[in-house]
Amino acid sequence: MQKRTDTQGRSTLLSNTREGTAWVAVPRFLAKMKVYGKHRFPGRLFVVEGIDGSGKSTQLALLEKWLESEGYGTFFSEWNSSALVRDVTRRGKKKRMLTPMTFSLIHATDFADRTEQHIIPPLKAGALVLADRYIYTAFARDVARGVNHGWVRNLYRFAVKPTIAFYFRISVDDAMKRIVGGRDAINYYEAGMDRQLSDDIEESFRLFQGAVIDEYERMVDEFGLVVIDASRSIEEQQVQMRAIVTKALTGARKNRIRRWVDLNSTARASRP
């Protein structure tokens, strides 16, 4: 039977090819891709966003501990962590080979791999996926680098829409003070040094991250980001987060999924 279907499919395609007529209808084998807002999974996806030094990773780790203790299966996924793509990104950054366009595309590739391998499968299994940075990071950074606003939004259309996306609001000056290791710890691309805004890395960081913050602020309404005031105490922020997350947990599965927990530890070990 299988063969029969194949031969049939083939002859249809061949006759169309010979005639050379343009196809109006999309052939039936096309367009399996689900787009933003159209995925339906039993799991939940919680995302934290904000610039370096906003404290978002600390908050996500605390949230994870709490969810685990409540008996939920969680899976942690981090920006820039695809094993398939990481070497290319690392090399590109180290040798400073990246243009705004390739910077944007390589991060989208990394994110696609994470989506296909590490975000969709646990969501299908009913797990809670916790993501440190998501597509909004790309929208903010890439647009701040001069990439077209609409183009980059289309690029990430395959992404799963988060259940809740938290945005940790902080000023550049406050973020700078919190970056562990100070000036020497500032990353070349994170400071937007490729944009030649300033020869001074601190000044460049200020200018570039200022532009990134402007983009985040524009996205608050566009994507319904939940704003957390990152200048408040760690405890206050966590209480606020937990209250919001609790409301989204109605009906979520409470079974711990061992496999995701194991993968989780591997993902954590490999920072970009």
Place this chain on the structure above:
Amino acid sequence: MGRFEFYGPGLPAVEAGELKGKLVVVEGTDGVGRSTHVGLLKEWLEGKGHAVLGTGMTRSALAGKGLKAAKEGHTLGGITMSLFYATDFADRLENEMIPALRAGFVVLTDRYIYSLMARATVRGADPEWVKGVYEFALKPDIVIYLRATVDELMTRVVQTSGFNYWESGMDLRLGEDMFDSFLAYQGRLMAVFDTMAGDYGFRVVETAANIQNVSDEIKTLLEPLLIPV
């Protein structure tokens, strides 16, 4: 000159209008004889006094190695693969093709975004999404689309390189073996190419005739584009 333009918003910090040269694309599925014709064209163009940059889907300095390694594993998903190719293409567009065009070369490329778009589409990506992703590309001066029937392709492949895993679309599990899969996969690619032929104004050249006649037909199409030497 103001002659070149992008399909969409284009590349940050690249002014399409300041590019000179010509961008000539040769497209077609696997085994259709693209590389033979690209070779013949390059010789002919250089003979006429044009500086030619021959390029193709050779891997980029940035993503080449990573893409090769990723394809050797078994976890490469459809969307990830499409975007990896887009990254690879962007690196070559910005670092090879655009500098050559700026210098007034004829850039002769064996495949362009259309092959990449077709591969992504047959792997289930939304055609509108794919089209949007590649809107950073330059519109070529001409796209020569070499076409053959699947039967002709199959005969050529059997006689030359044999079937290979990716050219047979084995990752899509369309058939029991490489032969069945090749037929189904190349048939799907062609259906997508035929749609694009209209949308993007391909110049279709049937490759059933002998190599010399096909080559002459391509040259006739190119002639009016070239700056007389």
